[in-house]
Amino acid sequence: MKTDITYLGRVINVNSASVEVEISKDIPSAAPIINGRLYKLGQIGTFVKFPIGNLTLYGLVSSVSNTPSTIDNIDYEPDYGSRFLQVQLVGEKLGNESFEKGIGTFPTINDEVHIVTEDDLKEIYGVKKNGHIEIGKHASSENLPVYVSLHNLVLRHSAILGSTGSGKSNTTAHIIKTVLDNGEGARLILVDTHGEYSSAFEGKAKVFKINDKTNPLIIPFWTMNFDELSFFLVGRPDGQEKPEDKQLRDKILELKKANATLLKAGAVDVGYITTDSPIPFDIKKMWYDFDREMNATYNHASDHIAANECLEEEGDPSILKPAKFQPHSPNNTAPYKSKKLTMYPYVGKIYSRLKDSRYSFMFNPSDYYDTTSENDIDHLLRNWIEHEQRLTILDLSGIPFELIDISVGLITRFLYDSMYWGRFEEYTGRNRPLLMVYEEAHSYLPRGEKNSNVYGYARKAVERIFKEGRKFGIGAMVITQRPSEISETILAQVGTFIALRLTNSGDKGTVQSSAPNNMNSLIELLPSLRVGEAIIVGEAINIPSRVRINLVEPRPSSNDPDLAKAWSNVFASKEDNYKSVVKAIREQKNINK
Structure with a gap:
């Protein structure tokens, strides 16, 4: 009703892509207070609703103007300061039923438009349901948790995108920790090319690393085709x-x-x-x-x-x-x-x-060298995906750069084949799905093999998961700061995008063209997002949303050094300085402190 405190205006134009709304002249303030909460009208990325009988349509504000899109409107009064909104419809709710994405009925001219309150958002996002995990809080309300479907996030694949310093590592760690906290039978493998994540999951993950005395990373050469x-x-x-x-x-x-x-x-x-x-x-x-x-x-x-x-x-x-x-x-x-x-x-x-x-992890795997060794690769497979921690981190930081491509390819194909051929076994395959997480994916999953050290072994193996993995219980998540450099096949199969701040126009354009639901207005916000804030669109979330991702502690070791503090220190020059550094360069081993 027009007398409702939530009344915003009326529909003046409808097409297949958007709805144009004229804000009522009778609204006394551009920031009304509803149930003790302040709402700012016409904010990009906020929601509005269209009540049509027992049906309520929901839309997202994509642009705001002081002039309508059609100037031939004879009622237009430019001196009055009328305001006009372009709204993209995103979903609907019938009576007391749950919110559904997609539109079956469009609004018509002069239909009422209302502000979406926090109570409305709670109806959309609902309470936590079985099979859903909390990914963060809605950007417009710290009291409103946002949930995503674990099934769609994993088996319909996902991507975490964002420029350096936008919060990708924290988002990745938060999602993994939340999954582990909500699934006793979960299985995740994180391909960590820079060795950043073991600090965030100390005591909660089994970490395999080259030359590690407890859990050495071994990729037997004979698993190559x-x-x-x-x-x-x-x-x-x-x-x-x-x-x-x-x-x-x-x-x-x-x-x-x-x-x-x-x-x-x-x-x-x-x-x-x-x-x-x-x-x-x-x-x-x-x-x-x-x-x-x-x-x-x-x-x-x-x-x-x-x-x-x-x-x-x-x-x-x-x-x-x-x-x-x-x-x-x-x-x-x-x-x-x-x-x-x-x-x-x-x-x-x-x-x-x-x-x-440097290649001893392939050519000298003592436990898996040949038939005289103690173990076969069933033992390696159990070590990787069947242990009490449920999260396996494959730390590739000690692998020569020219071997990252083929190493990731071997790991991926080996695990994919285990899920494919074991898809009907009670302890793996479809009965116990697996999530593969690929950090710094742009370095080994490129659109084309332009780099002399990347020949497509990893890309072909990972593309296979994105195209067919869900049928056999294996899903994938890619994390990258350069989505414009990622394989188009992979991006085309991503069901859920978690996009943090992206300042590069090419990267933003890639997300805009790849993201489902054609949420152009939300994607346009990417350069202005705060650190730790993400636009989430796709199959895992009820409605495209701007979300604040929770901070996790301890954090991955990907944060910047404290430059001001470091440069304020006084450093003594010693003859022994850099000897350990040079030794590490020569042996290609990290210095452990």
Whole structure:
């Protein structure tokens, strides 16, 4: 009714995209007080409602003007100071039923428009329901909690976006902690490329890190498919098949088939094994055999078999010590030089990879090296996703930058395959979903492989989760400060956007074009958001909202240093300074304090 204290004005224009509202001239104040609370009229991003009988439509104020969109309105009085609102409709509520997104009925000309009060917002957001978690407080009211659907947040995927210093790490930590507090059977894996989150979850997460004595991060080389392994070992590009590539493929297949009956997790039918099968084999023995075949000398010119070798000393594959042979004769006499030189371009490359200590987490995984090891990868899988803490942090800060792409790809594909092939098991798959969280996603999930260290291994694996994961119980969340650099396929499959302050126009445009519900007016607010404030749109939330994210303690170690305090200190110069820093650079290990 027009006599209600919430009465705002009337509808003067309706189209498929928005509704235009004229604020009533009879409203005495631009900031009325309703039930003891002050409301400011015409604020961008605030809500209004359209009561139509038993149906109430809700809309979001997208723009405010002192002139209507159609100047030919004969009742327009420019000197009176009339105000006009453009409103985007977002949902409706029928009688006492719950609020629903989407519009089935549009308002008509002269329909009443009312202010949405805090009580109205409580009806929209409701009380906490089963399967929902509190993500923060509504920006317009510290007393109004905002809930999101855990199912849609996880299985319909999500993205946390924001410029540096906007509160991304705090938002990520808050969501993870809230999920852990509300789900005893929850399982989350956080891919932490900078090692920021272990401090925020001390005692609440199992952290795997390279060279850690308790929980070392291990990614066995033999979990790579042939394209990945051959590219990493010898730089073989996709699609290439030179004679040495065929010999490498055949050798790997031979070694994997030889181990088929020796696997700790159970024997495998040899007929099903390919070079892509994740079966352990001794890669050092593979190098040793290639090197021996290439460098051996023989007593006979044509019969190059082991029995005719001119061997001086057996080597030791386990320490990469090659076999030694009598030097070949420069004349056409014994000892004869080997004719099997196909692998000459590759043997040195393979050796250099295996000797590089930075890659020991792949090539020297003592517990998962080959069939002589104590464990198979079922043990690794249980370590990662089946423990009492429920949150696993894979700290990749010690991994060489050029291996981040392939490491994330291997981790993702391994976990995806476990959920896919175990989707009907009672302890995993669809019966116990898994959330993958990818921090700093722009560095390894780019739109295109322009970076020489990013070849698309991670992107292809993560895209697979975004496209198909929900059917098998695996969801994903990406966190990035540069959404414009993220794979378009990933952004297109994101169901819920949690967008903090974004000042770059390209990044804001990416969110605007990717976000569901076409909430342009809210997205336009991104550059002006306060730290820790987010625009949330998508499937996990009842209605697009501006939300204050709760602060968490302890916080991730991503905050800025206290520059003023640091620079006010007096530092003594010592001869030992920087020795530990240089040692860390040389060993590629973090200095632990």
